[in-house]
Amino acid sequence: xxxxxxxxxVVRRLPVYLRILDNLIRNDVEIISSKELSDETGFTAxxxxxxxxxxxxxxxxxTGYNTNFLRDKILKIIGLDxxxxxxxxxxxxxxxxxxxxxxxxxxxxxxxxxxxxxSAVVGEKILDVEVVHISEMKKIVDKYAVKVAVLTVPSExxxxxxxxxxxxxxxxxxxxxxxxxxxxxxxxxxxxxxxxELQSLxxxxxxxxxxxx
Amino acid sequence: xxxxxxxxxVVRRLPVYLRILDNLIRNDVEIISSKELSDETGFTAxxxxxxxxxxxxxxxxxTGYNTNFLRDKILKIIGLDxxxxxxxxxxxxxxxxxxxxxxxxxxxxxxxxxxxxxSAVVGEKILDVEVVHISEMKKIVDKYAVKVAVLTVPSExxxxxxxxxxxxxxxxxxxxxxxxxxxxxxxxxxxxxxxxELQSLxxxxxxxxxxxx
DNA sequence: TCATGTGAAGAGCTTCACAGCA
DNA sequence: TGCTGTGAAGCTCTTCACATGA
Numbered sequence: 001x002x003x004x005x006x007x008x009x010v011v012r013r014l015p016v017y018l019r020i021l022d023n024l025i026r027n028d029v030e031i032i033s034s035k036e037l038s039d040e041t042g043f044t045a046x047x048x049x050x051x052x053x054x055x056x057x058x059x060x061x062x063t064g065y066n067t068n069f070l071r072d073k074i075l076k077i078i079g080l081d082x083x084x085x086x087x088x089x090x091x092x093x094x095x096x097x098x099x100x101x102x103x104x105x106x107x108x109x110x111x112x113x114x115x116x117x118x119s120a121v122v123g124e125k126i127l128d129v130e131v132v133h134i135s136e137m138k139k140i141v142d143k144y145a146v147k148v149a150v151l152t153v154p155s156e157x158x159x160x161x162x163x164x165x166x167x168x169x170x171x172x173x174x175x176x177x178x179x180x181x182x183x184x185x186x187x188x189x190x191x192x193x194x195x196x197e198l199q200s201l202x203x204x205x206x207x208x209x210x211x212x213x
Numbered sequence: 214x215x216x217x218x219x220x221x222x223v224v225r226r227l228p229v230y231l232r233i234l235d236n237l238i239r240n241d242v243e244i245i246s247s248k249e250l251s252d253e254t255g256f257t258a259x260x261x262x263x264x265x266x267x268x269x270x271x272x273x274x275x276t277g278y279n280t281n282f283l284r285d286k287i288l289k290i291i292g293l294d295x296x297x298x299x300x301x302x303x304x305x306x307x308x309x310x311x312x313x314x315x316x317x318x319x320x321x322x323x324x325x326x327x328x329x330x331x332s333a334v335v336g337e338k339i340l341d342v343e344v345v346h347i348s349e350m351k352k353i354v355d356k357y358a359v360k361v362a363v364l365t366v367p368s369e370x371x372x373x374x375x376x377x378x379x380x381x382x383x384x385x386x387x388x389x390x391x392x393x394x395x396x397x398x399x400x401x402x403x404x405x406x407x408x409x410e411l412q413s414l415x416x417x418x419x420x421x422x423x424x425x426x
Numbered sequence: 427t428c429a430t431g432t433g434a435a436g437a438g439c440t441t442c443a444c445a446g447c448a
Numbered sequence: 449t450g451c452t453g454t455g456a457a458g459c460t461c462t463t464c465a466c467a468t469g470a
């Protein structure tokens with residue numbers, strides 16, 4: 001086992017391999033080469049081999065990778081070996097859509113509750129996920145051993161919500177609020193600031209024309 | 214003017230500066246130093262200076278950056294100097310939420326239409342954005358000089374939708390469909406695969422515990 | 427004096443080329 | 449033979465340290 005810290009870039013690609021392996025296993029494919037994985041993902045075969053080799057020697061030289069074996073390894077590496085429970089904080093339009101989206105599209109992750117402060121939505125259901133008042137967060141986080149929160153509240157409420165999330169024992173936040181959130185050492189934040197991402201994309205849409213700075 | 218290609222990492226940070234500058238200008242702040250921008254963004258001051266210096270010398274030594282001047286420069290660099298028109302392809306839950314989100318949270322980008330094939334939603338409105346049948350895409354893209362599409366259709370329909378998008382003249386795609394989409398040379402795709410991102414986050418939630426590969 | 431602008435060093439990630447093994 | 453696993457080279461981006469100029 002490798003004890004160096006895994007590169008962020010490698011960790012980002014692991015779930016991509018996982019999805020492809022799931023498809024292959026569903027179609028009874030038992031062996032896959034790095035070259036074939038390359039065709040499916042768009043990553044180079046060398047990169048795929050290096051990614052996997054970082055965690056151990058999972059392949060068979062001259063043959064390829066066993067799909068079931070590799071999937072199990074990746075599940076363990078990511079930490080998806082048990083059903084992983086998450087919560088959504090903010091049950092507005094985006095939070096509701098993300099809850100539905102995750103429930104239907106993510107086979108490994110389970111939304112156990114959505115939180116809000118608005119009494120108009122507390123008590124409602126998003127598919128089978130209940131919307132609960134944010135004051136109940138710690139109770140639910142403890143009960144379901146929740147490790148990750150998806151944050152979709154308005155900017156003004158983001159920092160307050162972050163405090164509640166951290167106080168309830170969660171230390172990983174997937175932040176959709178369009179603002180910088182401040183967290184103590186040891187809490188991991190991944191920002192998905194959709195306006196920011198969209199604006200930076202515009203750069204590439206207009207990159208051909210001469211730009212005068 | 215610098216004619217080297219701008220690093221992707223720099224382009225991703227430009228809209229972050231833009232948002233902060235907008236806030237500062239709203240509060241009548243006229244000068245900002247790289248140190249203060251560092252406090253607001255979490256990026257280092259050196260990195261901010263290098264990012265901006267890539268496009269030109271925008272600051273004043275001993276003083277800092279003029280907020281209005283810098284905002285105008287960044288707007289021109291990104292290509293946001295005119296109102297930028299985009300379309301959303303797929304008016305399901307996520308597409309609807311992203312349309313609302315963008316309309317309300319993104320001051321620089323304008324959604325001119327949302328497309329779908331489902332007659333149950335075609336003709337409806339999302340705030341003031343009309344849902345139009347996907348066969349009308351080229352007409353609308355031409356009319357509004359649309360350069361970017363946000364793709365939120367189901368995986369199975371993604372590649373077909375991509376073809377329609379490209380045929381209508383768009384060459385930048387913000388892809389939320391949980392699948393790899395194939396595009397010709399010259400078309401730029403940015404993937405926001407939320408299940409994948411969430412799964413990779415789980416890695417950091419469980420990283421402390423010993424992992425056996 | 428103070429904050430910007432920048433070459434140089436460093437860190438992290440990818441690509442190359444090939445050794446190693448079923 | 450064929451595909452994995454891996455040191456080395458290469459590239460990109462970040463950090464450092466300081467020269468530059470209002």
